[in-house]
Amino acid sequence: MVTRNRGIIRDEEQVDLARTTVAIAGAGGGGGHVAVTLARMGVGGFTLADPEDFEIENLNRQEGCTRATIGRNKAVVIREAILAINPDAKVRAFTEGITEGNLSDFLAGASLVIDETEYTRHWLAVMLARAARDRQLAVVTGFNIAFGALLTSFQPGGMTLEQYLGLDPNSPLEVVRQAEVSLDRWIPIPCPPSYLDAELIAAVATGEIPAPSVAPGVYLAAGMVATEAFNQLVGRQTPVAAPTVRWFDALDGRMEDVTVEI
Numbered sequence: 001m002v003t004r005n006r007g008i009i010r011d012e013e014q015v016d017l018a019r020t021t022v023a024i025a026g027a028g029g030g031g032g033h034v035a036v037t038l039a040r041m042g043v044g045g046f047t048l049a050d051p052e053d054f055e056i057e058n059l060n061r062q063e064g065c066t067r068a069t070i071g072r073n074k075a076v077v078i079r080e081a082i083l084a085i086n087p088d089a090k091v092r093a094f095t096e097g098i099t100e101g102n103l104s105d106f107l108a109g110a111s112l113v114i115d116e117t118e119y120t121r122h123w124l125a126v127m128l129a130r131a132a133r134d135r136q137l138a139v140v141t142g143f144n145i146a147f148g149a150l151l152t153s154f155q156p157g158g159m160t161l162e163q164y165l166g167l168d169p170n171s172p173l174e175v176v177r178q179a180e181v182s183l184d185r186w187i188p189i190p191c192p193p194s195y196l197d198a199e200l201i202a203a204v205a206t207g208e209i210p211a212p213s214v215a216p217g218v219y220l221a222a223g224m225v226a227t228e229a230f231n232q233l234v235g236r237q238t239p240v241a242a243p244t245v246r247w248f249d250a251l252d253g254r255m256e257d258v259t260v261e262i
Helices: 011-018 029-041 056-060 074-085 103-107 122-134 161-165 173-178 198-205 215-234
Strands: 021-025 045-049 090-094 112-115 139-145 148-154 244-249 254-259
Touching: 011 215, 021 029, 021 103, 029 045, 029 074, 029 139, 029 215, 045 074, 045 103, 074 090, 103 122, 112 122, 112 215, 122 139, 122 148, 122 161, 122 173, 139 215, 148 161, 148 215, 215 244
Parallel strands: 021 045, 021 112, 045 090, 112 139
Antiparallel strands: 139 148, 148 244, 244 254
């Protein structure tokens, strides 16, 4: 199945990937594509969590979303997609999403965590990050931004997600839930893509409309996250880790590493 990986992925790395389990919170846009990409690369274990069902508006960008799967749980559909690629993969699906009650089970056996939860529910990301830190697990996360994407990760002992978002790392989760987190904390790029309308950006920032997404941007984000996941699983290069954020826009032709200030 992975013969064509040879020359890019070393044989010993391929064996390591087959023995690895990745925990992915969010199986919709980015998360579903990341999971399927890693399955094609030869990762052998997955824990998926998503409480949502596919809706018709997901057809423009989300892995696994077809007319036939609308109304079905996203984690379950992606589990089926992985097993259709590799029937020997070990895949668990948490259809209730991540919760305080199931995080221990969700992270059991994982070598790496990938956070693709909704940025509008920042407390879920903080809850996941704290549980990962307790287990000395790194968390990789990425966002699609129009025809581009950004990527970073949170390493054990490094900059915390709470610091990244301007939150108190010691605040109880209920306090974190009530806190305001602006969009530019999640997406600290130096300037928005040149082709985006300023009024649209303002409306997304204030929550008037959901963030628009197009398939190429989602694919780019998933490719960047899957690549960094591979890097961190096999130890090829220094991780892209907060306070560094890697940003790429395919339409503007820009790529830059940005340093986030606390």
